[in-house]
Amino acid sequence: MNDRAPRVRPALDSGRRATIGDVAAAAGVSKATVSRFFNHRERLLSPDIQARVEAAIASLAYSPNPMAQALSRGRSGLIGLIVADITNPYSVAVLRGAEKACQDAGYLVMLFNLGNEGGREREALDALAGYRVDGFILNTLGSGTDVVDAITLHGKPAVLVDRRHAGMQADFVSLDNAGAMALACGHLLDNGYRRMLYITEPERDVSTRRERAAAFKAFCADHAPQASGEVFESEEGDTVGLDEALRRLLEPVAGGTRVAAIAGNAVVTLRVAASMARLKRSFGVEAGFVGFDDPEWASLIGPGLTTIAQPTDELGRSAANCLIERLQGLQQAPRQLLLPGVLKVRGSSRAA
Amino acid sequence: MNDRAPRVRPALDSGRRATIGDVAAAAGVSKATVSRFFNHRERLLSPDIQARVEAAIASLAYSPNPMAQALSRGRSGLIGLIVADITNPYSVAVLRGAEKACQDAGYLVMLFNLGNEGGREREALDALAGYRVDGFILNTLGSGTDVVDAITLHGKPAVLVDRRHAGMQADFVSLDNAGAMALACGHLLDNGYRRMLYITEPERDVSTRRERAAAFKAFCADHAPQASGEVFESEEGDTVGLDEALRRLLEPVAGGTRVAAIAGNAVVTLRVAASMARLKRSFGVEAGFVGFDDPEWASLIGPGLTTIAQPTDELGRSAANCLIERLQGLQQAPRQLLLPGVLKVRGSSRAA
DNA sequence: TTGTATGCGTTATCAT
DNA sequence: ATGATAACGCATACAA
Numbered sequence: 247m248n249d250r251a252p253r254v255r256p257a258l259d260s261g262r263r264a265t266i267g268d269v270a271a272a273a274g275v276s277k278a279t280v281s282r283f284f285n286h287r288e289r290l291l292s293p294d295i296q297a298r299v300e301a302a303i304a305s306l307a308y309s310p311n312p313m314a315q316a317l318s319r320g321r322s323g324l325i326g327l328i329v330a331d332i333t334n335p336y337s338v339a340v341l342r343g344a345e346k347a348c349q350d351a352g353y354l355v356m357l358f359n360l361g362n363e364g365g366r367e368r369e370a371l372d373a374l375a376g377y378r379v380d381g382f383i384l385n386t387l388g389s390g391t392d393v394v395d396a397i398t399l400h401g402k403p404a405v406l407v408d409r410r411h412a413g414m415q416a417d418f419v420s421l422d423n424a425g426a427m428a429l430a431c432g433h434l435l436d437n438g439y440r441r442m443l444y445i446t447e448p449e450r451d452v453s454t455r456r457e458r459a460a461a462f463k464a465f466c467a468d469h470a471p472q473a474s475g476e477v478f479e480s481e482e483g484d485t486v487g488l489d490e491a492l493r494r495l496l497e498p499v500a501g502g503t504r505v506a507a508i509a510g511n512a513v514v515t516l517r518v519a520a521s522m523a524r525l526k527r528s529f530g531v532e533a534g535f536v537g538f539d540d541p542e543w544a545s546l547i548g549p550g551l552t553t554i555a556q557p558t559d560e561l562g563r564s565a566a567n568c569l570i571e572r573l574q575g576l577q578q579a580p581r582q583l584l585l586p587g588v589l590k591v592r593g594s595s596r597a598a
Numbered sequence: 599m600n601d602r603a604p605r606v607r608p609a610l611d612s613g614r615r616a617t618i619g620d621v622a623a624a625a626g627v628s629k630a631t632v633s634r635f636f637n638h639r640e641r642l643l644s645p646d647i648q649a650r651v652e653a654a655i656a657s658l659a660y661s662p663n664p665m666a667q668a669l670s671r672g673r674s675g676l677i678g679l680i681v682a683d684i685t686n687p688y689s690v691a692v693l694r695g696a697e698k699a700c701q702d703a704g705y706l707v708m709l710f711n712l713g714n715e716g717g718r719e720r721e722a723l724d725a726l727a728g729y730r731v732d733g734f735i736l737n738t739l740g741s742g743t744d745v746v747d748a749i750t751l752h753g754k755p756a757v758l759v760d761r762r763h764a765g766m767q768a769d770f771v772s773l774d775n776a777g778a779m780a781l782a783c784g785h786l787l788d789n790g791y792r793r794m795l796y797i798t799e800p801e802r803d804v805s806t807r808r809e810r811a812a813a814f815k816a817f818c819a820d821h822a823p824q825a826s827g828e829v830f831e832s833e834e835g836d837t838v839g840l841d842e843a844l845r846r847l848l849e850p851v852a853g854g855t856r857v858a859a860i861a862g863n864a865v866v867t868l869r870v871a872a873s874m875a876r877l878k879r880s881f882g883v884e885a886g887f888v889g890f891d892d893p894e895w896a897s898l899i900g901p902g903l904t905t906i907a908q909p910t911d912e913l914g915r916s917a918a919n920c921l922i923e924r925l926q927g928l929q930q931a932p933r934q935l936l937l938p939g940v941l942k943v944r945g946s947s948r949a950a
Numbered sequence: 951t952t953g954t955a956t957g958c959g960t961t962a963t964c965a966t
Numbered sequence: 967a968t969g970a971t972a973a974c975g976c977a978t979a980c981a982a
Contacts, residue, residue, distance in 0.1 A: 291952090292952085313974095315976060317958045319976085541895070629959090663959050666958075667959080
């Protein structure tokens with residue numbers, strides 16, 4: 247029983263935000279009624295009460311506290327987005343699309359940036375899970391089984407972007423790497439380039455890197471002996487190795503076979519362009535070039551760099567929508583969404 | 599290596615996370631004691647109880663629910679970061695530094711991207727305030743008084759990055775625009791460039807744009823008649839206007855005065871470089887160039903673009919730290935933190 | 951249709 | 967030093 251005086255709410259001074267109780271008092275109804283105004287307005291509530299509540303809400307500038315809602319409902323309206331490296335424009339572009347779609351669907355995105363530190367994957371997952379995010383969008387490093395464990399542990403739906411995790415039951419959204427590589431190689435071959443060097447970041451465990459390299463080798467095998475190719479792994483900071491690889495590519499060959507380089511992503515494109523500058527060679531003349539990703543500066547370097555543009559915005563949107571469908575209860579085996587790349591032809595790959 | 603977190607939580611439904619109550623039960627103590635274990639461990643709690651609680655926590659893989667903590671404590675441990683355009687590498691670089699500092703201080707960042715839509719400022723503020731963020735870091739468009747209203751309304755501390763708001767009582771962190779502009783102009787003048795064109799995005803109400811343009815004019819006035827300058831506002835998409843402005847700059851002049859362009863930020867740098875390519879002219883030969891911001895591709899365009907690099911990471915860190923000090927109760931008049939830019943000399947500004 | 955009471959997971963204020 | 971228990975702001979069975 248309650249033998250104590252009911253606690254008196256302090257007057258609504260400027261610091262405090264109105265609560266559902268304040269609105270209820272102002273409208274002369276119960277808290278439940280105010281709650282219903284937001285959640286089941288049409289189904290129940292008589293017109294006059296509805297009007298009173300509405301007025302009270304307006305006069306108090308009330309809006310529900312999402313934290314309290316989350317606690318009560320068991321879900322937060324938050325989506326956790328973990329990104330390997332916010333510095334990577336590709337990731338940002340995807341993030342942008344995803345955030346937009348989430349907001350449109352009434353979700354807010356909680357971002358965690360790994361800063362390329364793979365070890366923090368688990369930390370990020372746990373922090374986000376702590377805030378009871380309803381689901382995850384993951385564009386992470388993806389080495390170990392750690393993520394898989396954490397996700398299955400938290401039991402929340404997730405969608406993977408660009409980087410697969412072996413053995414993880416989740417939707418997957420990505421560029422069609424095989425198709426894109428065939429597009430790049432085919433274009434070069436069509437324009438007379440027959441010896442190709444594919445330059446990639448070290449594969450580590452990044453699925454996209456692995457897939458692109460595999461597709462490159464497959465293309466060369468399929469088109470031998472007309473086409474031939476090699477792969478070079480470019481470590482960050484190893485300018486010497488890269489310079490040497492390019493120098494070998496550019497060595498004159500009997501028969502005057504035309505040669506070309508393919509860069510696995512924008513980071514590598516940058517390295518390769520820098521290397522060519524050091525070697526005082528230029529693309530479009532001494533060698534062909536196609537790079538994955540289509541940064542805004544691609545057209546300004548040398549004769550313009552030919553690229554494979556990814557539909558980044560759509561990738562992000564699709565990822566978000568996949569997740570949202572799951573949150574709405576969609577039960578289905580994990581899906582794969584592979585979006586096509588677009589070839590942007592510029593000077594670096596011109597025909598003889 | 600193989601001692602992973604336990605996957606099974608005894609006596610709990612499969613999906614549910616352990617709560618403080620579960621831990622209390624497992625340890626045979628009260629919830630209050632478990633709470634104390636986290637919040638006042640040293641001050642109170644006997645060793646044996648402490649050990650029991652610790653064991654229970656470990657066996658249940660318990661971690662407190664931040665939402666419930668926020669509700670109870672009245673503060674969320676969240677910092678709201680509103681950014682004008684996540685696509686802008688400058689913003690991202692700042693965001694990165696800020697996020698790092700926040701995480702180090704135990705805060706999580708909640709990001710809201712305006713996508714360059716000024717009208718959504720208020721929406722962002724309200725959404726974030728809804729989640730009871732403890733404070734704001736703002737890198738927004740900053741036109742109206744809307745933001746000022748909202749912030750003072752919510753009564754939470756805020757720090758402004760790069761963009762001031764007239765009449766807003768808040769800490770402000772930014773590049774020292776005046777100093778940086780003097781650095782750029784001085785460098786060009788030293789290298790023999792005497793007629794200068796400053797190209798900027800339309801000023802609108804962005805303080806940084808206004809300050810840089812003002813500093814440019816001031817420099818020219820101070821160094822007349824040796825130096826002279828004009829300002830061109832480059833609208834997005836208006837390639838014709840920009841081409842024309844550059845063409846005029848490049849017109850041969852009696853006495854062979856050397857001329858140079860200065861770009862107000864990386865976006866403009868890109869436009870200017872594209873325009874020069876269209877005009878088939880190049881920097882370092884026919885004209886000098888210095889651009890604000892130092893994107894990674896600056897050294898790869900033409901002879902290398904001379905730039906003013908901003909200490910973006912430190913800007914973000916400083917902003918976060920300013921805010922965190924306020925959150926810890928610092929009472930002080932609004933501060934201004936102006937960090938110096940760094941001149942990166944490359945081929946585009948070489949002496950005759 | 952509306953109100954009452956309880957629970958969500960914590961913290962904090964009382965007691966003991 | 968430890969335990970009850972009342973908030974925190976909201977949603978929702980259950981009553982009326």
